[in-house]
Amino acid sequence: MGRANLHVFTNTTALNINLDSSENRHGYMEEVTAKGVNVILPSGKNQFLRAKQEVVLSAGTYRIPGLLEQSGIGNPSILHNLSITPQVILPGVGAHLQDQWLVEAIYNPNITLDSLSIAYNSRPMTGSLTAADLFGDELDTVAAQLYKDIPSYARTLSEASNGAISVQAQEQILRTRANLFFQKNVAIGSYQFQPYGGNCWVTLPLSTGSVHSSPDPSKPLLNPNFMQLPWDIMVAQRLFLVLRRIFASAPVRAALDPAASTELLPGYALLPANASLAQYTSYFGSALTPVWHGVGTAGMRRRDWGGVVDPKFRVYGTKGLRVVDASVIPMEVNGNPTSTIYALAEKAAEDILADCK
Numbered sequence: 001m002g003r004a005n006l007h008v009f010t011n012t013t014a015l016n017i018n019l020d021s022s023e024n025r026h027g028y029m030e031e032v033t034a035k036g037v038n039v040i041l042p043s044g045k046n047q048f049l050r051a052k053q054e055v056v057l058s059a060g061t062y063r064i065p066g067l068l069e070q071s072g073i074g075n076p077s078i079l080h081n082l083s084i085t086p087q088v089i090l091p092g093v094g095a096h097l098q099d100q101w102l103v104e105a106i107y108n109p110n111i112t113l114d115s116l117s118i119a120y121n122s123r124p125m126t127g128s129l130t131a132a133d134l135f136g137d138e139l140d141t142v143a144a145q146l147y148k149d150i151p152s153y154a155r156t157l158s159e160a161s162n163g164a165i166s167v168q169a170q171e172q173i174l175r176t177r178a179n180l181f182f183q184k185n186v187a188i189g190s191y192q193f194q195p196y197g198g199n200c201w202v203t204l205p206l207s208t209g210s211v212h213s214s215p216d217p218s219k220p221l222l223n224p225n226f227m228q229l230p231w232d233i234m235v236a237q238r239l240f241l242v243l244r245r246i247f248a249s250a251p252v253r254a255a256l257d258p259a260a261s262t263e264l265l266p267g268y269a270l271l272p273a274n275a276s277l278a279q280y281t282s283y284f285g286s287a288l289t290p291v292w293h294g295v296g297t298a299g300m301r302r303r304d305w306g307g308v309v310d311p312k313f314r315v316y317g318t319k320g321l322r323v324v325d326a327s328v329i330p331m332e333v334n335g336n337p338t339s340t341i342y343a344l345a346e347k348a349a350e351d352i353l354a355d356c357k
């Protein structure tokens with residue numbers, strides 16, 4: 001922080017990137033140059049911060065799309081609705097949001113703030129489950145069905161993005177995911193014990209949402225689209241069954257507070273042991289919680305697959321503009337994303353330094 005070449009502007013909001021449009025050839029830019037960032041200072045005054053070399057954005061998955069769109073980078077139909085002149089056509093901006101989601105089972109009615117903090121500061125009790133763990137003898141049938149469903153899933157995802165990512169690209173993306181799901185030792189879900197009971201979460205969802213700027217840039221439009229595809233619901237159902245099995249097991253029962261002998265939420269009356277997938281869908285729809293591990297709204301992938309940044313974090317169609325945060329992770333990662341974000345930040349730092357030479 002003591003470095004003379006580091007200036008930190010606290011409580012300062014970036015409004016948009018100033019793009020040099022002097023080389024405009026086709027009504028929109030083939031390549032624009034980022035000159036700096038327009039910000040609003042705590043005093044309410046607007047200021048332009050000029051970039052000597054380049055602009056690196058790290059506003060996170062939920063804010064990057066708005067920042068790019070407010071600068072004229074994104075899907076032309078979304079930009080037109082916001083009365084913003086397109087500078088760089090990148091339909092993938094904001095279009096491939098993925099987040100994990102969880103559902104809980106509550107057993108223990110005797111929770112106090114003290115017991116919560118003791119539990120959270122003690123050993124975490126968590127586990128990850130592979131497709132083989134979840135589907136057992138049905139694994140081959142389930143895998144065959146998923147591959148069969150990929151074309152229709154791809155159409156659903158592409159339509160939901162208004163064609164921002166083509167059906168063909170979505171098929172490739174889904175196939176890459178499915179190939180991963182059925183590898184040995186690749187977890188597709190997790191469970192955690194909590195002082196109140198437990199939860200289980202779909203760590204590698206296929207459903208895809210979006211984040212875009214609204215006319216008020218401080219309030220982006222967020223559509224997580226959880227449970228868009230039946231695969232995610234089926235995985236959650238299997239995870240929930242495992243969670244129930246764990247809580248019905250003798251060792252866990254013996255360790256539980258005696259008051260926590262029955263499932264309070266959802267409870268077997270609301271969600272019976274033999275509940276159908278439709279009942280699970282209805283229950284999850286009312287009970288799921290986002291995990292806030294959002295990624296993908298400025299994905300690093302091929303431009304014609306809806307990519308926003310190249311492998312060196314450079315925004316396609318621009319010079320001097322990079323995005324370095326969770327938004328560039330093209331698909332959800334297993335578990336918690338922070339270590340992955342640190343790793344990609346290290347890689348980006350190397351790329352930036354190499355390009356400065």
Ligand SMILES: Cc1cc2nc3c(=O)[nH]c(=O)nc-3n(C[C@H](O)[C@H](O)[C@H](O)COP(=O)(O)OP(=O)(O)OC[C@H]3O[C@@H](n4cnc5c(N)ncnc54)[C@H](O)[C@@H]3O)c2cc1C
Nearest residue numbers: 012013014058059060061063292293325326327336337338
């Ligand atoms: C409640 C909660 C619990 C979580 N727990 C875990 C966990 O246990 N483990 C884990 O790995 N991950 C966890 N995560 C996820 C993790 O926090 C995120 O994945 C990670 O912080 C994303 O890093 P990022 O750099 O992409 O974005 P962020 O950390 O969101 O950083 C973006 C920054 O940009 C700023 N910003 C945004 N827009 C502007 C603008 N226009 N102008 C100026 N500044 C702007 C924001 O204020 C923010 O400081 C949790 C998230 C939440 C919400």
